[in-house]
Amino acid sequence: xxxxxxxxxxxxxxxxxxxxxxxxxxxxxxxxxxxxxxxxxxxxxxxxxxxxxxxxxxxxxxxxxxxxxxxxxxxxxxxxxxxxxxxxxxxxxxxxxxxxxxxxxxxxxxxxxxxxxxxxxxxxxxxxxxxxxxxxxxxxxxxxxxxxxxxxxxxxxxxxxxxxxxxxxxxxxxxxxxxxxx
Amino acid sequence: xxxxxxxxxxxxxxxxxxxxxxxxxxxxxxxxxxxxxxxxxxxxxxxxxxxxxxxxxxxxxxxxxxxxxxxxxxxxxxxxxxxxxxxxxxxxxxxxxxxxxxxxxxxxxxxxxxxxxxxxxxxxxxxxxxxxxxxxxxxxxxxxxxxxxxxxxxxxxxxxxxxxxxxxxxxxxxxxxxx
Numbered sequence: 575x576x577x578x579x580x581x582x583x584x585x586x587x588x589x590x591x592x593x594x595x596x597x598x599x600x601x602x603x604x605x606x607x608x609x610x611x612x613x614x615x616x617x618x619x620x621x622x623x624x625x626x627x628x629x630x631x632x633x634x635x636x637x638x639x640x641x642x643x644x645x646x647x648x649x650x651x652x653x654x655x656x657x658x659x660x661x662x663x664x665x666x667x668x669x670x671x672x673x674x675x676x677x678x679x680x681x682x683x684x685x686x687x688x689x690x691x692x693x694x695x696x697x698x699x700x701x702x703x704x705x706x707x708x709x710x711x712x713x714x715x716x717x718x719x720x721x722x723x724x725x726x727x728x729x730x731x732x733x734x735x736x737x738x739x740x741x742x743x744x745x746x747x748x749x750x751x752x753x754x755x756x
Numbered sequence: 757x758x759x760x761x762x763x764x765x766x767x768x769x770x771x772x773x774x775x776x777x778x779x780x781x782x783x784x785x786x787x788x789x790x791x792x793x794x795x796x797x798x799x800x801x802x803x804x805x806x807x808x809x810x811x812x813x814x815x816x817x818x819x820x821x822x823x824x825x826x827x828x829x830x831x832x833x834x835x836x837x838x839x840x841x842x843x844x845x846x847x848x849x850x851x852x853x854x855x856x857x858x859x860x861x862x863x864x865x866x867x868x869x870x871x872x873x874x875x876x877x878x879x880x881x882x883x884x885x886x887x888x889x890x891x892x893x894x895x896x897x898x899x900x901x902x903x904x905x906x907x908x909x910x911x912x913x914x915x916x917x918x919x920x921x922x923x924x925x926x927x928x929x930x931x932x933x934x935x
Binding site: 645646648649650651654657 | 855895930
């Protein structure tokens, strides 16, 4: 069944910025061929205006529950934080279907490499007003990338065959957007 | 630009030390290759976290200063029992600490190697690259396996070594731009 893409705006006019405490920017990657491993970025920004969403994530804030692995992720084997401290993301032409699903295209920059990505997701029907009078809107976006295209290629062979880490990584932005005043 | 040349072999007549001397002779303009005296590696105690407190042993401090202070490091390794020599691994273990500011973190490195066998220390070079990467270094280029080193070096080696040094130059220049 096809859905109709609405020409109505994604959100009421204005600028909507992610509340970092109630938002999450995370990733999932296949691990040892039999599991899914998750990680997140603790520091990030995201701003929605019109049909565009722009965001950044600080590589130094990557969080995977193990300090040794956090350290290794900072090195040139993975994100190379010294040269490329920030991951950047732009989504343009985001469109909302009648059932609330979102689709769009965007560009993602990791380790200095910018590649186009395809996005899917959901957006709340309408903003809600929280107990403190702020207007809030929920957005969830996801995309899947091949990390090798960005030069994040570290791997090791499993003893039973295949590689320790998958090539595909799923990225998620679950954003609690708050309407900015002025 | 100063490239520090670290031999994994302590032997006076080492093929790998000779390989680094060959690299020094092949250096492009503006690149100075300085041999890290193997005796300084031999002077290191075995890695022991109990020794690695606020004031590390003098030999360790000197190693960390020399490795962190170089613009890039070229390692030449022999192959002992299918991997890198224990002494070289020990030096890297010291240089991968202290945790907050390890000497090898983000240091640009390349790996070459010679052996008297037919594979030119290929396994050791692969292991060395892996170990350096986990220690936080920026390992660039492909291994250069020099086989049957006791029979002399092949003619094309000069160009290959020049290429490795050129790759180090490019990688450190990139770093300067990014910084």
